[in-house]
Amino acid sequence: MGATLAVFIASVLTHNIVLVYILGLCPTIGVSKNLNTAVGMGAAVTLVITVTTLINWFVYNFILVPTGGQVISVLIFMLTIAASVQLLEMILEKYFSFLYMAFGVFLPLITVNCTVLGATLFMV
Numbered sequence: 001m002g003a004t005l006a007v008f009i010a011s012v013l014t015h016n017i018v019l020v021y022i023l024g025l026c027p028t029i030g031v032s033k034n035l036n037t038a039v040g041m042g043a044a045v046t047l048v049i050t051v052t053t054l055i056n057w058f059v060y061n062f063i064l065v066p067t068g069g070q071v072i073s074v075l076i077f078m079l080t081i082a083a084s085v086q087l088l089e090m091i092l093e094k095y096f097s098f099l100y101m102a103f104g105v106f107l108p109l110i111t112v113n114c115t116v117l118g119a120t121l122f123m124v
Contacts, residue, residue, distance in 0.1 A: 037099070040103070041106060048084050048110055049115065056123065
């Protein structure tokens with residue numbers, strides 16, 4: 001339990017991707033006028049970061065490294081991120097239309113958010 005708490009505190013205070021590494025400020029600032037929208041965007045970005053980092057880890061370690069394809073890793077990472085955001089956008093439009101409308105232009109911007117790519121590149 002103590003180790004889990006230490007990891008949580010470290011990721012919130014000392015390894016925070018937005019506050020320490022200054023990555024991904026556009027969605028952080030852009031949708032922070034309304035608490036519900038900000039929480040929704042935070043959940044969406046967290047979901048995309050988690051899913052794409054897991055997928056990219058498997059792709060990198062089990063496909064790119066054994067075949068010597070590390071040269072195209074950033075391209076593969078970006079394709080995975082774009083596909084994940086498109087899937088999230090379709091799910092939000094179908095099941096959470098109020099969030100989809102509230103995000104507006106900021107939802108597709110998750111694709112080019114350097115936080116998502118930064119988390120994947122920190123993983124490699």
